[in-house]
Amino acid sequence: MAGTVKAAILRGRKTVETVVEEGLNTVDTVVEVGFNTVETVVVEGRKKVESAVSLGRKTVEHALLHGRGTMQAAVLHGREDVRIEQIPIPKAEAGELVVQVGAALTCGTDLKVFRRGYHARMIVPPALFGHEQAGTVVEAGEGVEDFASGNRVVALNSAPCGQCYFCARGQENLCDDLLFNNGAYAEFIRIPARIVAKNTLHVPDHVPLEHAALTEPLACAVHGFEDSRPHPGDTVAIIGGGPLGLMILHVAALAGCQVIAIVKHDGQVEAARQLGATHVVQTTNIHKAIRETRALTEKNRGVDIAIEAVGAPEAWEEAVEMVRKGGTVNFFGGCAVGTHVRLDTNRIHYSDITLRATFHHTPATCRKALNLIAGGRFQAGAFITGHAHLYELNRVFQKLMKRSSEIKTAIVP
Numbered sequence: 001m002a003g004t005v006k007a008a009i010l011r012g013r014k015t016v017e018t019v020v021e022e023g024l025n026t027v028d029t030v031v032e033v034g035f036n037t038v039e040t041v042v043v044e045g046r047k048k049v050e051s052a053v054s055l056g057r058k059t060v061e062h063a064l065l066h067g068r069g070t071m072q073a074a075v076l077h078g079r080e081d082v083r084i085e086q087i088p089i090p091k092a093e094a095g096e097l098v099v100q101v102g103a104a105l106t107c108g109t110d111l112k113v114f115r116r117g118y119h120a121r122m123i124v125p126p127a128l129f130g131h132e133q134a135g136t137v138v139e140a141g142e143g144v145e146d147f148a149s150g151n152r153v154v155a156l157n158s159a160p161c162g163q164c165y166f167c168a169r170g171q172e173n174l175c176d177d178l179l180f181n182n183g184a185y186a187e188f189i190r191i192p193a194r195i196v197a198k199n200t201l202h203v204p205d206h207v208p209l210e211h212a213a214l215t216e217p218l219a220c221a222v223h224g225f226e227d228s229r230p231h232p233g234d235t236v237a238i239i240g241g242g243p244l245g246l247m248i249l250h251v252a253a254l255a256g257c258q259v260i261a262i263v264k265h266d267g268q269v270e271a272a273r274q275l276g277a278t279h280v281v282q283t284t285n286i287h288k289a290i291r292e293t294r295a296l297t298e299k300n301r302g303v304d305i306a307i308e309a310v311g312a313p314e315a316w317e318e319a320v321e322m323v324r325k326g327g328t329v330n331f332f333g334g335c336a337v338g339t340h341v342r343l344d345t346n347r348i349h350y351s352d353i354t355l356r357a358t359f360h361h362t363p364a365t366c367r368k369a370l371n372l373i374a375g376g377r378f379q380a381g382a383f384i385t386g387h388a389h390l391y392e393l394n395r396v397f398q399k400l401m402k403r404s405s406e407i408k409t410a411i412v413p
């Protein structure tokens with residue numbers, strides 16, 4: 001009997017132990033599964049909240065930008081006909097940027113376009129107008145990796161294709177498919193994907209946007225100067241005291257050249273001196289300009305390099321007469337279509353004169369230009385002689401047509 005009771009107790013204990021153990025296992029499993037479920041819910045919940053926040057932010061930003069819907073922009077309709085119009089704010093498609101213009105600069109090319117009403121290569125009306133600007137990114141299209149909202153940038157007015165015969169030879173300025181962008185005189189400007197990829201640069205914090213906007217013309221000046229194959233200490237004559245003549249002058253002076261500036265107007269004399277000209281010849285008479293420039297060189301030898309920055313056939317001919325034997329002439333200024341020059345073939349051949357012409361800029365000279373501006377030795381402020389609001393644009397161009405002493409006016413939208 002005792003044995004039976006003992007066996008019953010033992011069995012009973014085992015059963016209880018088994019039940020307890022199984023119960024514990026079940027509780028453990030339930031707790032573990034419960035934990036996992038809670039963690040998953042928390043992680044997924046956080047993800048959902050994060051994506052909702054980011055989506056909400058994007059929607060708000062988008063709404064702020066496009067809710068306004070329209071912006072003020074200058075539209076060129078024809079000869080001396082620029083109107084400030086209310087047009088839709090551009091949207092950034094894939095690879096594109098929308099930039100809020102900080103400052104746009106007037107330019108000799110724009111003045112030419114204003115006077116003629118078109119530019120065969122760059123602009124056909126009705127069209128957005130202006131091509132030198134720097135600003136702040138407000139929208140980056142899908143796939144843009146190098147730029148984001150809030151970045152300060154200078155987006156150039158063109159970009160080469162990178163694939164044609166000329167691009168392959170490093171002559172991107174001659175690209176068969178150079179893509180131009182206009183619309184700088186506006187509150188916002190759309191930057192096409194190719195320009196974003198190839199010719200948009202970050203502006204360092206210490207560089208004001210209106211200085212950064214000088215990158216485009218300065219890139220042309222740097223290109224023209226480098227193309228003239230200068231050596232430090234060379235004597236360089238620069239014909240023309242317009243914005244680009246003064247820029248090439250300044251670049252040449254900073255590179256250690258002796259610069260003779262040939263200008264017409266009083267205001268240009270002052271500017272040329274300030275920007276580093278060693279000598280200034282002020283005259284409207286071509287023969288006098290040639291004589292006086294030669295007289296400034298040893299034994300009337302002539303200058304090492306003459307750069308024409310007027311864009312007039314007479315000035316091209318003048319440049320050829322200023323250089324020494326073995327010298328280089330750069331026909332930098334573009335003349336009107338259909339014009340021709342007369343050159344002394346004997347002099348060019350027997351004096352071994354190199355004739356060059358430089359058009360536009362390349363991605364490399366754009367980068368050099370911004371580095372010059374950011375470097376501190378380049379007097380960017382000297383090139384911006386006035387400020388005006390967008391709605392004053394017409395008046396600004398009328399004034400520039402009268403050949404005022406203004407170099408560049410910053411148009412602030």
Ligand SMILES: [Zn+2]
Pocket residue numbers: 107108109110131132216217
């Ligand atoms: Zn320009």
Ligand SMILES: [Zn+2]
Pocket residue numbers: 160161162163164165166167172174175176177178
């Ligand atoms: Zn190309």
